[in-house]
Amino acid sequence: MESYFHDVAAILTSLVRGQEIHLSSFYGEDSDFVRMNQGRVRQAGAVAMRSLTVDLIRGRRHASGSVSLSGDLELDRMRIARLVEDLRERSAVVPEDPFLLYATEPHSSARRSENRLPGGGEALEEIQCAARGRDLVGIYAAGDIYCGFANTLGQRNWYANSSYNLDWSFVRSADRAVTANYAGFEWKREELQRKVDAALAELELLSRPARTIPPGRYRVYLAPAALSDFLGLLGWGGFGLRAHRSKTTPLLRMIEQGQRLHPSVRLVENTRAGLAPDFQEEGFLRPDQVPLIEGGAYRECLASPRSAAEYGVPTNGAFAAEMPQSLEVGAGSVPRADVLRQLGKGIYIGNVWYLNYSDRVACRTTGMTRFATFWVENGALQAPLDVMRFDETIYRMLGENLVGLTAEREWILDPSTYSRRSTVTTYVPGALIEDFRLTS
Amino acid sequence: MWEDVERRFRENAPAVEHCSLRLVEEREEHLSVRRGVLETVSSSLDVGAMVSVVDDGGMGYAATSDLTASGLRHAVDRALAWARETRGRGLVDPARLIRAPQVGEYASVVRIPWDSVPLGDKIDLLRAQSERLKRDRRIEDWEAGLWFTAKETLLVSAGGGCLRQRFHHLLPTLSASANEGAETQTRTFGGHAYCRQGGLEVLEETGFGEAPARIAAEALELLYARNCPSGMMDLLLAPDQMILQIHESIGHPLELDRILGDERNYAGRSFVTLDMFGRYRYGSELLNVTFDPTRHGELASYAFDDEGDPATREEIIREGILLRPLGGRVSQVRSGIRGVASARASSWNRPPIDRMANLNLEAGGSTLDEMIAGIERGVYMKTNCSWSIDDSRNKFQFGCEWARLIENGRLTEVVKNPNYRGISATFWRGLKAVGDADTVDVLGTPYCGKGEPNQAIAVGHASPPCVFADVDVFGGA
Numbered sequence: 001m002e003s004y005f006h007d008v009a010a011i012l013t014s015l016v017r018g019q020e021i022h023l024s025s026f027y028g029e030d031s032d033f034v035r036m037n038q039g040r041v042r043q044a045g046a047v048a049m050r051s052l053t054v055d056l057i058r059g060r061r062h063a064s065g066s067v068s069l070s071g072d073l074e075l076d077r078m079r080i081a082r083l084v085e086d087l088r089e090r091s092a093v094v095p096e097d098p099f100l101l102y103a104t105e106p107h108s109s110a111r112r113s114e115n116r117l118p119g120g121g122e123a124l125e126e127i128q129c130a131a132r133g134r135d136l137v138g139i140y141a142a143g144d145i146y147c148g149f150a151n152t153l154g155q156r157n158w159y160a161n162s163s164y165n166l167d168w169s170f171v172r173s174a175d176r177a178v179t180a181n182y183a184g185f186e187w188k189r190e191e192l193q194r195k196v197d198a199a200l201a202e203l204e205l206l207s208r209p210a211r212t213i214p215p216g217r218y219r220v221y222l223a224p225a226a227l228s229d230f231l232g233l234l235g236w237g238g239f240g241l242r243a244h245r246s247k248t249t250p251l252l253r254m255i256e257q258g259q260r261l262h263p264s265v266r267l268v269e270n271t272r273a274g275l276a277p278d279f280q281e282e283g284f285l286r287p288d289q290v291p292l293i294e295g296g297a298y299r300e301c302l303a304s305p306r307s308a309a310e311y312g313v314p315t316n317g318a319f320a321a322e323m324p325q326s327l328e329v330g331a332g333s334v335p336r337a338d339v340l341r342q343l344g345k346g347i348y349i350g351n352v353w354y355l356n357y358s359d360r361v362a363c364r365t366t367g368m369t370r371f372a373t374f375w376v377e378n379g380a381l382q383a384p385l386d387v388m389r390f391d392e393t394i395y396r397m398l399g400e401n402l403v404g405l406t407a408e409r410e411w412i413l414d415p416s417t418y419s420r421r422s423t424v425t426t427y428v429p430g431a432l433i434e435d436f437r438l439t440s
Numbered sequence: 441m442w443e444d445v446e447r448r449f450r451e452n453a454p455a456v457e458h459c460s461l462r463l464v465e466e467r468e469e470h471l472s473v474r475r476g477v478l479e480t481v482s483s484s485l486d487v488g489a490m491v492s493v494v495d496d497g498g499m500g501y502a503a504t505s506d507l508t509a510s511g512l513r514h515a516v517d518r519a520l521a522w523a524r525e526t527r528g529r530g531l532v533d534p535a536r537l538i539r540a541p542q543v544g545e546y547a548s549v550v551r552i553p554w555d556s557v558p559l560g561d562k563i564d565l566l567r568a569q570s571e572r573l574k575r576d577r578r579i580e581d582w583e584a585g586l587w588f589t590a591k592e593t594l595l596v597s598a599g600g601g602c603l604r605q606r607f608h609h610l611l612p613t614l615s616a617s618a619n620e621g622a623e624t625q626t627r628t629f630g631g632h633a634y635c636r637q638g639g640l641e642v643l644e645e646t647g648f649g650e651a652p653a654r655i656a657a658e659a660l661e662l663l664y665a666r667n668c669p670s671g672m673m674d675l676l677l678a679p680d681q682m683i684l685q686i687h688e689s690i691g692h693p694l695e696l697d698r699i700l701g702d703e704r705n706y707a708g709r710s711f712v713t714l715d716m717f718g719r720y721r722y723g724s725e726l727l728n729v730t731f732d733p734t735r736h737g738e739l740a741s742y743a744f745d746d747e748g749d750p751a752t753r754e755e756i757i758r759e760g761i762l763l764r765p766l767g768g769r770v771s772q773v774r775s776g777i778r779g780v781a782s783a784r785a786s787s788w789n790r791p792p793i794d795r796m797a798n799l800n801l802e803a804g805g806s807t808l809d810e811m812i813a814g815i816e817r818g819v820y821m822k823t824n825c826s827w828s829i830d831d832s833r834n835k836f837q838f839g840c841e842w843a844r845l846i847e848n849g850r851l852t853e854v855v856k857n858p859n860y861r862g863i864s865a866t867f868w869r870g871l872k873a874v875g876d877a878d879t880v881d882v883l884g885t886p887y888c889g890k891g892e893p894n895q896a897i898a899v900g901h902a903s904p905p906c907v908f909a910d911v912d913v914f915g916g917a
Contacts, residue, residue: 033893037702040531045501046518047789047893049488055480066484070506086483093559094481121525128529138705139892167892169705175832177704246475246581247619248626256622306480353708354828358839359857359916361624366837368830370708387830389837389861393917417893419787440835440861 001028001146002112002158004071008052009150011077015084021057021152022084023102025281026050028146029420032120036168039128039136044120046143049420052080053281056087060097063090101305101315103283106155111278115162116186117142126189127166130196138168138179145421147277157279161185161423166192167415169371170199175387176206179225179351179371183413202350202372211375211383217435219346219403221339221376224410226352228426231267231327233355233365234394239269239292240322241301245311250363250394254298259395261296262402266330268292269302274326275413276423279317280304286317292324296399328427332405339406341379342432348374348381352390363394366439391439403432441465441507442604445489446596448509452516453598456495456523458538459516460597462746463489463507464788469554472585472613473566476574481559488788491515498527499534503789536773541601542750546743548608549736550639554588557640562586572652573616578663579656580619587611587635587886595748603744609898610642611635611886614651618659625662625856627655627841630680631823633883635898636737645737658842661854667915668843668858674818674872675860675911676811679881681840683901684824686801687888689864690722690729691899693833694756695890696767696779697794707890708831711865712762714775720762723868728802729757731766731780738798739884739900740784746792749781756780756799760869767794786895793891798884798900804874811873811907818846819913821858829864837861857916867908875904 005026016022028050035043053066067083069076118126123140142164149157165183180199182192222230237243238251253259271278272288279285282305291299302322308315319325334342350372358366369388374381406429414424442463449461466486472479490503491512500522502515569584589609596602614629634646643649677685692698693710701709712720733742733751742751747769755763767775768783771794783792812820826839843858844851884900 035702035892037531037700037704041526041529042531042702043501043791044499044522044526045503045791046522047503048515049503049505049789051486051505062480064480064482066486068485068487068505070508070511072506072508072511075508083485090481090483090559094563095478097480098477120522124525124529137701141893167705171701171704175709179705246617247624248581248617252624253622353831356826356828356839358826358837358859361622362917364917366826366828368828368835370831387835389828389830389835391837418889418896
């Protein structure tokens with residue numbers, strides 16, 4: 001695939017004229033998807049896709065377009081030529097773009113990956129074997145992902161990974177369910193079985209009679225997956241330069257009023273440690289790390305080239321959406337083994353669901369508990385809890401009411417597959433929080 | 441191209457119980473002027489096909505952007521391989537899913553084609569709209585945009601079926617964010633829900649041209665408004681909030697694949713169970729809901745779903761009683777319950793699952809003035825901006841951009857950050873007034889997310905404003 005990408009780049013080079021510049025991003029995917037319900041297959045299949053996005057620039061006028069590719073170079077040469085011609089016509093019509101910014105110093109790079117994945121049928125057999133006839137529902141997504149960047153300056157960036165992501169739930173009855181994930185690069189039957197056994201053990205806890213609690217403020221523990229979801233919501237506008245400067249960020253009070261989170265809160269966009277490509281669509285390399293919040297105070301924004309040009313600051317190679325791709329939260333000092341004892345009496349929240357803002361300016365979020373959520377007393381899990389709604393500000397949760405973060409952190413590989421398989425990761429601890437508001 | 445791909449498919453189709461090809465070509469253009477500056481003009485042409493096979497108790501698919509003869513042969517081989525791997529492991533006997541081949545066509549009605557207006561004119565329109573939005577120094581961020589989609593699908597089966605459908609969608613957007621210190625309030629053009637099938641005539645039909653001044657003025661007004669008060673009160677919802685209410689607390693819970701458990705790891709289950717159809721009181725007698733892919737101009741109109749079933753208008757809820765679910769052929773076979781032609785795929789690279797299409801709340805008999813006059817203490821909310829609902833689609837909390845109090849039958853003070861909570865199973869029983877035909881607005885969203893692998897798809901909702909009794913309302917922090 002890498003040589004095909006270089007051939008596509010050569011075609012582009014042959015198509016641009018005179019002072020024209022092209023910025024071109026390639027995406028490819030060869031994936032297997034197996035959707036399961038009740039431990040059986042609902043839908044299974046494969047997806048092979050290739051596409052190319054080209055931004056054609058003449059002076060400060062430009063237009064961008066993308067086209068599907070077949071993988072057959074002769075056919076693709078015609079498609080790319082049509083695209084370039086179309087962009088040439090469009091860019092002649094549009095006005096000059098004052099915020100156009102792209103890399104002008106070439107920095108080529110390559111990140112390759114060996115495919116150590118099992119065949120789809122083999123993986124399916126091992127999943128069904130490990131689940132032992134339980135009500136397993138979820139998806140196995142696996143295969144190769146390819147990204148490339150090429151420009152007129154001869155810059156070439158290549159990224160390939162071969163990964164799998166088994167994202168599933170075991171259901172006991174109705175909303176009595178646990179969710180689990182097994183993701184990585186090298187499939188190991190023993191590791192899968194360990195994850196399955198751990199999920200089944202948790203499922204056993206859900207056999208106890210459920211407890212219902214009244215709305216109010218509770219001491220809670222947010223497991224890493226739950227905290228990750230809060231940060232995922234915050235990622236929509238919370239860290240982007242455009243949202244900050246246009247005053248639409250949910251962290252407006254940190255910018256305008258100097259509001260702070262707890263001093264132990266440290267958030268970093270850690271590209272070096274994450275799974276996402278380290279280059280972006282205008283050809284800039286993304287720095288190893290961008291500190292977003294340090295000591296509870298706001299530090300830097302994710303600045304895409306366009307926003308950087310608009311607001312007159314340097315870009316740090318963020319994608320256009322200015323959302324974290326490889327978010328890392330600093331570890332705390334609470335040993336994971338001591339979480340229940342330190343929680344004492346309260347709620348263990350394994351997962352949350354459907355988060356949104358109930359007051360964006362106040363960074364107040366609402367959502368539901370989901371899957372394994374337990375009432376805890378005397379430092380021990382007592383009973384599963386019926387789902388509850390919370391409505392709480394990030395400032396309180398991760399500010400004055402944060403008791404501590406765990407010393408151990410978990411890698412979470414985003415199982416999202418909208419349009420394409422995600423390469424977003426988070427590396428996040430659990431959080432012990434007091435006075436967390438449950439509303440209904 | 442279409443004929444060539446169809447021919448290549450028929451030449452390479454294997455001799456199995458069932459083999460079909462679903463070809464999709466989707467062309468999009470995005471134009472946006474933000475803060476008075478044209479954003480990068482972007483377009484896309486996405487073409488690919490999915491081969492599906494049923495063979496000897498197994499079922500598989502393979503999707504590819506390689507539509508050459510060798511590409512399609514490879515896709516057939518991959519689909520056959522998955523059919524072999526799933527033999528005896530499936531949730532349903534695939535032989536029960538095969539239906540007689542269908543032949544037919546559909547095309548959106550387009551009065552002013554997108555391509556009939558030069559790019560420069562469309563940019564000029566958006567620049568003018570952008571200028572109208574920036575009416576005050578406190579408007580910190582503002583945007584006017586157009587998102588055009590032309591989608592063509594061909595579903596052919598080796599057995600002779602051939603369905604060709606052409607869709608044109610337009611989504612016009614406007615937003616204005618007003619800021620003063622640590623307060624920002626945003627108003628949009630219907631929450632980006634004025635999307636319909638058709639051409640540029642949609643702009644006139646939706647009032648796009650006149651909207652900027654109102655949107656900017658309302659954002660500024662909200663900046664100094666107090667928070668929405670808390671309490672139990674009557675709630676009047678405008679159509680651009682009703683569509684979210686219908687979508688989340690009627691549409692999703694009635695998806696048959698969700699009721700059958702397919703979504704329990706992702707989008708969730710449903711509080712609705714199979715035994716409720718035909719007898720369950722979902723809402724008051726004023727509640728009438730239809731599945732209507734035949735409605736002209738609505739976003740998710742079509743003649744056939746993506747499994748090839750003919751689409752017809754069907755009553756889903758009549759006078760408050762739940763009649764049938766939103767489920768396509770596969771779910772109907774699995775459940776033994778009659779559904780609707782609603783198996784849809786977001787693109788060529790995702791398999792069909794149960795979706796909403798157009799799900800509409802039918803008009804009642806009240807004018808807007810009559811509904812307001814009938815409320816002693818309440819609030820009128822417009823334009824969704826926040827949505828959250830539990831995984832069984834029962835407990836919900838929704839928020840709107842704008843609200844105005846209703847006191848003694850009259851609209852009074854504008855308030856900000858309006859939210860309300862409820863439970864689907866009981867909320868609709870509090871429906872106490874439904875707007876008449878003149879108050880109905882035809883809206884939709886291109887972003888309905890569901891499925892594993894994930895799929896975002898366009899759905900339409902038409903609704904009048906409605907009044908609900910005794911709702912738990914509250915404001916911001």
